[in-house]
Amino acid sequence: xxxxxxxxxxxxxxxxxxxxxxxxxxxxxxxxxxxxxxxxxxxxxxxxxxxxxxxxxxxxxxxxxxxxxxxxxxxxxxxxxxxxxxxxxxxxxxxxxxxxxxxxxxxxxxxxxxxxxxxxxxxxxxxxxxxxxxxxxxxxxxxxxxxxxxxxxxxxxxxxxxxxxxxxxxxxxxxxxxxxxxxxxxxxxxxxxxxxxxxxxxxxxxxxxxxxxxxxxxxxxxxxxxxxxxxxxxxxxxxxxxxxxxxxxxxxxxxxxxxxxxxxxxxxxxxxxxxxxxxxxxxxxxxxxxxxxxxxxxxxxxxxxxxxxxxxxxxxx
Amino acid sequence: xxxxxxxxxxxxxxxxxxxxxxxxxxxxxxxxxxxxxxxxxxxxxxxxxxxxxxxxxxxxxxxxxxxxxxxxxxxxxxxxxxxxxxxxxxxxxxxxxxxxxxxxxxxxxxxxxxxxxxxxxxxxxxxxxxxxxxxxxxxxxxxxxxxxxxxxxxxxxxxxxxxxxxxxxxxxxxxxxxxxxxxxxxxxxxxxxxxxxxxxxxxxxxxxxxxxxxxxxxxxxxxxxxxxxxxxxxxxxxxxxxxxxxxxxxxxxxxxxxxxxxxxxxxxxxxxxxxxxxxxxxxxxxxxxxxxxxxxxxxxxxxxxxxxxxxxxxxxxxxxxxxxxxxxxxxxxxxxxxxxxxxxxxxxxxxxxxxxxxxxxxxxxxxxxxxxxxxxxxxxxxxxxxxxxxxxxxxxxxxxxxxxxxxxxxxxxxxxxxxxxxxxxxxxxxxxxxxxxxxxxxxxxxxxxxxxxxxxxxxxxxxxxxxxxxxxxxxxxxxxxxxxxxxxxxxxxxxxxx
Numbered sequence: 001x002x003x004x005x006x007x008x009x010x011x012x013x014x015x016x017x018x019x020x021x022x023x024x025x026x027x028x029x030x031x032x033x034x035x036x037x038x039x040x041x042x043x044x045x046x047x048x049x050x051x052x053x054x055x056x057x058x059x060x061x062x063x064x065x066x067x068x069x070x071x072x073x074x075x076x077x078x079x080x081x082x083x084x085x086x087x088x089x090x091x092x093x094x095x096x097x098x099x100x101x102x103x104x105x106x107x108x109x110x111x112x113x114x115x116x117x118x119x120x121x122x123x124x125x126x127x128x129x130x131x132x133x134x135x136x137x138x139x140x141x142x143x144x145x146x147x148x149x150x151x152x153x154x155x156x157x158x159x160x161x162x163x164x165x166x167x168x169x170x171x172x173x174x175x176x177x178x179x180x181x182x183x184x185x186x187x188x189x190x191x192x193x194x195x196x197x198x199x200x201x202x203x204x205x206x207x208x209x210x211x212x213x214x215x216x217x218x219x220x221x222x223x224x225x226x227x228x229x230x231x232x233x234x235x236x237x238x239x240x241x242x243x244x245x246x247x248x249x250x251x252x253x254x255x256x257x258x259x260x261x262x263x264x265x266x267x268x269x270x271x272x273x274x275x276x277x278x279x280x281x282x283x284x285x286x287x288x289x290x291x292x293x294x295x296x297x298x299x300x301x302x303x304x305x306x307x308x309x310x311x312x313x314x315x316x317x
Numbered sequence: 318x319x320x321x322x323x324x325x326x327x328x329x330x331x332x333x334x335x336x337x338x339x340x341x342x343x344x345x346x347x348x349x350x351x352x353x354x355x356x357x358x359x360x361x362x363x364x365x366x367x368x369x370x371x372x373x374x375x376x377x378x379x380x381x382x383x384x385x386x387x388x389x390x391x392x393x394x395x396x397x398x399x400x401x402x403x404x405x406x407x408x409x410x411x412x413x414x415x416x417x418x419x420x421x422x423x424x425x426x427x428x429x430x431x432x433x434x435x436x437x438x439x440x441x442x443x444x445x446x447x448x449x450x451x452x453x454x455x456x457x458x459x460x461x462x463x464x465x466x467x468x469x470x471x472x473x474x475x476x477x478x479x480x481x482x483x484x485x486x487x488x489x490x491x492x493x494x495x496x497x498x499x500x501x502x503x504x505x506x507x508x509x510x511x512x513x514x515x516x517x518x519x520x521x522x523x524x525x526x527x528x529x530x531x532x533x534x535x536x537x538x539x540x541x542x543x544x545x546x547x548x549x550x551x552x553x554x555x556x557x558x559x560x561x562x563x564x565x566x567x568x569x570x571x572x573x574x575x576x577x578x579x580x581x582x583x584x585x586x587x588x589x590x591x592x593x594x595x596x597x598x599x600x601x602x603x604x605x606x607x608x609x610x611x612x613x614x615x616x617x618x619x620x621x622x623x624x625x626x627x628x629x630x631x632x633x634x635x636x637x638x639x640x641x642x643x644x645x646x647x648x649x650x651x652x653x654x655x656x657x658x659x660x661x662x663x664x665x666x667x668x669x670x671x672x673x674x675x676x677x678x679x680x681x682x683x684x685x686x687x688x689x690x691x692x693x694x695x696x697x698x699x700x701x702x703x704x705x706x707x708x709x710x711x712x713x714x715x716x717x718x719x720x721x722x723x724x725x726x727x728x729x730x731x732x733x734x735x736x737x738x739x740x741x742x743x744x745x746x747x748x749x750x751x752x753x754x755x756x757x758x759x760x761x762x763x764x765x766x767x768x769x770x771x772x773x774x775x776x777x778x779x780x781x782x783x784x785x786x787x788x789x790x791x792x793x794x795x796x797x798x799x800x801x802x803x804x805x806x807x808x809x810x811x812x813x814x815x
Contacts, residue, residue: 185685186677193674196663203622203660204675204729205646263665 013257013269019305020276027283034286041165047278048171050248051271052226054256055178056219057249058270062182063195063215064262065113068124070249071242072131073105073223074230078237079135081228082144091152099224105131106220110213128246135239145236157232167229174222179267191215196263251302252277276305322384323348323481323512324369329378331364333716334708338364340536342378346481346529351507352514353523353544356533357556357750359706359718362516365533366483370402371395396422401479403470403487411459416441418458419473444472448502462609464491471499475506482506483514486746488522492607492774500526518748519775520549532556553749573598575634576768577737579619582628587614588792592628596737596768601759603783603800604772606812611792612772613655616739620652621645632736646675649736653726653743655772661726662714669696669710672728699728703758720751727755731762738762739770744778756782776805788812 027034053070060067077098084094109127113120148157158166182188193201194208201208223242231237256273258265280301284294325345331338339361346352356362367373369380371389379386382398389395395402409418416438424432425440438454445452450468458469467487474482488496503513503526517523523530523544530547532539532555539555575595582592589611596602604612618625621639629636632648639645645652654660663671673680673695680695682688696710703724707717714722723743730738740759744752759769759782773779779786780800788796788811795811 184687186681186687187685189670189674189677189687192666192670193663193677196665197659199660200654200663201674203620203642203652203654205643206674206677207643263663 013266013272015308016255016257016269016272016276016305019308020272020279023276023279023283027279027286031283031286034283039282039286041163041168043275043278043282044168044171045165046282047274048165048167049226049230050245050252050277051171051274052174052222052229053219053245053249054252054270054274055175055267056215056222057246058253058256058258058265058267059178059182059191060215060219061195061250061253061258061260062262062265063191063212064198065120065212065215066124066250067106067109067216067219068121068246069105069109069127069131070219070223071245072128072135073102073220074227074242074245075237075239076105076131076135076138077102077224078227078231078241079139079144079239081231082146082237083138085146085148086144091148095152095228098228099221102220102222102224102227103217104220106217106223107213109220110216113216114209114212132239139239141239143236143238146231148232148235153232156229157235159233167233170225170229174225175267175271178270182267187211187214192263248277255302255305277302321348322346323382325381325384326365327379327381329365329368329380330376331361331368331373332376334712336706336708336716337536339368339375342533342536342538344531344538344541346512346514348512349507349510350512350528351503351526352512353527353530354514354516354533355518355520355523355530355552355556355748356539357535357720357748359535359721360533360556360748361536362533363485363718364536366402366485366514366516369395369400369483396477396479399478399480401474401477401482403474403482403484409458409466409469411457413458414455415452415458415461415469416454418469419444419454419476421473423477440476441472444476447475447505448472448498450498464495467491468495468499471502475502479511481512481514483516485516486518487515488517488519496522518746518752520552520749523552524549556749573600576600576632577619578631580629580631582615582618582630583626584614584618584623585626587611587618587623589614589618589625590791590793592794594787594794594797596770598768599763599766600785601763601769601771601783603779603786604770604789605776605779605786605808606789607774610789610812612789613741614792615789616652616741616770616772619645620650620739646733646735649734650739651675651730651733651735651737652739653730653741655741655745657719657723657726657746662722664715666714667711668700668705668707668714668717668725671714671722671725672696672699672710672732675729676732695732699725699732702731703728704754720747723747724751724755727758731758735767737768737770739772741772742774743771744773744775752778776808 033039057067057070080101081094081098084097085091105127109124112118113123156166182191190201190206190211193204193206194211198208230241252273253265253270254260254273255276256265256269256271258269280298281294284297289297322345327343329339329342342361342365354362354365364373368375369389371391371394374390380389387398389398389400410421416434419441420437425437426432441454442452448468448471452465458466461469471487487499491499506513515527524547527544529541530544530552531541532552534556574597576598577596579592579594583590592615604615606612617623619630619639621641621644624640630639631637637648639648642652663674669692673692680688680691693710699705700707700710705724705728706721714725717725727743744755747755763769771779771782780803783800786798786800786803786808787794788808790812798807
């Protein structure tokens with residue numbers, strides 16, 4: 001028990017969890033719709049798209065990289081799949097191509113960053129514009145709507161499956177998979193080692209280049225998957241979709257206790273961080289807050305939450 | 318009596334998690350003394366220094382400064398109080414120049430607040446000249462040798478109006494000549510009335526330089542005495558109990574199989590020139606030389622960090638190429654770095670994660686899934702074999718003392734089950750007791766059939782451990798001795814060759 005308390009105290013995401021619970025209590029008291037099953041399912045559904053990306057944003061930030069191009073990969077993959085489908089390709093096959101394209105975009109980011117020895121911030125900032133431009137060029141700037149076969153819709157975008165929104169189920173499943181990869185496999189260990197001390201990791205025989213590149217590929221695939229699910233849910237795509245998505249994902253990651261200096265962070269924390277962002281937005285809307293005010297408040301809450309969680313667990317020296 | 322006491326520790330206690338780092342420690346330091354602080358790894362020396370410097374807070378007890386209780390809560394407050402610390406691990410900004418580092422935190426500025434670099438650079442040159450060193454004040458610190466970095470931190474401390482300077486292992490990276498220079502500086506400071514506390518594992522140096530000496534053991538105060546009444550044997554006994562002092566090893570000519578043979582190895586950028594040597598099975602081969610002789614460069618080249626420009630490396634009679642550390646490990650070569658802080662430890666990780674980092678792929682089952690049973694086996698074996706003082710395998714490594722961190726890193730390389738282990742300064746910044754333990758472990762490895770290459774600046778230790786010694790200077794091997802035939806004079810004569 002004592003051991004448990006000690007671990008709890010030293011883990012940053014526990015501070016966030018406490019703030020999160022308080023926040024939920026607050027919204028439960030001031031609105032009478034917050035704590036209802038439909039609303040909670042709604043929150044889960046709302047966060048599920050960016051949540052898929054948050055898990056791998058967490059992984060990439062732990063290894064001291066970052067990916068600012070996720071929103072553009074999201075848009076580009078959506079357009080690729082929609083256009084292939086409109087031109088008669090089987091939707092399953094088109095989706096597979098989309099996932100591979102996501103992997104390809106990530107691979108390019110990874111190779112240029114790691115093998116080129118360039119800062120990931122700059123590389124993926126450039127990639128953000130390049131992939132966005134790609135989406136605009138292939139679409140001619142126009143949105144596309146898709147009439148998906150029922151069988152595909154049911155496993156990707158359906159609004160209910162056992163009363164649960166399917167995107168939310170994907171989110172939960174991918175969270176579990178990411179948690180397994182990061183916390184239970186040697187790959188996850190190497191991600192932490194690379195982020196904690198890249199030189200020491202290399203001297204320990206860890207192929208840090210490969211780990212970092214793989215992280216870029218994983219987040220590319222996650223962005224592609226998110227895009228396909230969103231496309232199914234909305235029955236359409238636009239080449240301007242996903243703008244600002246990288247910021248939401250980074251915010252959720254940081255609220256979840258991941259250090260921007262690398263080496264520290266968990267998928268559990270990322271999960272809480274994702275819900276946190278969703279709950280704040282949802283609660284504010286339920287309270288009838290002006291849409292103009294919401295971003296302002298969320299910005300303050302973001303910094304405040306990170307501050308509280310760091311203070312509460314800051315090491316006593 | 319109380320008038321001549323500068324600082325007095327009264328019942329200081331400090332706990333980290335499950336480890337009692339300091340337990341009711343009381344002693345006093347007289348004004349104008351050079352006071353030695355000695356003790357094993359984990360004896361609490363670093364903790365005491367960090368409490369004095371405001372980096373840690375004490376749990377209990379009082380610090381009296383000239384008879385009055387003081388609370389120092391940050392390094393800035395310590396500096397204001399007149400306390401200056403030269404840390405063991407060197408906190409410099411590598412991207413700044415020497416002068417900028419020396420004047421860090423106390424820039425000389427004109428009335429508009431602009432820094433007056435010319436004046437600071439002149440003062441820097443002057444301060445270095447006082448300790449007998451020429452320096453380019455505009456050189457980037459990151460590009461200096463370890464010894465010059467160390468001297469920069471010392472100059473940084475000299476460049477303040479401190480009444481009390483604490484030096485944590487100031488000589489560990491210095492050559493004998495540089496140590497002598499440092500001691501002259503210390504004596505000069507003492508004659509000007511500065512009080513100095515110095516932590517070192519090299520007891521002969523402590524006997525030479527200190528007026529009084531305090532011994533800590535396991536966080537407790539053992540003794541504070543005048544140095545003139547102390548003997549090295551007596552101090553060692555107070556620190557650890559019964560550990561024999563090293564004597565040069567009596568090995569006969571080596572006759573075993575050759576494990577590693579290096580022929581005509583050149584590496585232009587690292588200035589390695591025509592390296593030829595062989596390493597025998599069950600041998601401990603010492604690499605002697607002064608800072609910058611190229612020993613670490615040779616070691617890291619053998620480990621695949623750098624590629625040789627020419628030459629061959631033969632492992633057990635077969636020529637191999639080593640493109641990176643991973644391939645070196647696959648060939649059964651391990652390398653314990655000299656730079657524990659930057660190249661060794663994963664600071665955010667636990668004891669087991671640090672010990673298992675090089676064999677993480679073997680700690681899995683079902684493909685890549687970490688296997689807790691294997692991890693526990695590995696960790697408990699490592700902790701037991703090396704007698705690592707820790708509250709458990711999950712303890713974050715940052716809470717261990719420097720010597721225990723070093724043992725964890727040694728465990729990392731033992732877990733690889735190497736054929737050849739290269740140990741770069743394995744006992745740097747490690748106390749007498751842990752030194753003996755590490756030496757014992759190395760001897761056991763050799764008995765199991767492993768071959769070891771040791772780099773050490775402590776010549777006495779190198780001779781005590783090695784069967785054979787190679788002397789390097791300026792990137793080349795200058796000579797070879799059996800340890801029993803070697804003397805300090807013979808080795809140093811070769812080591813200072815150009």
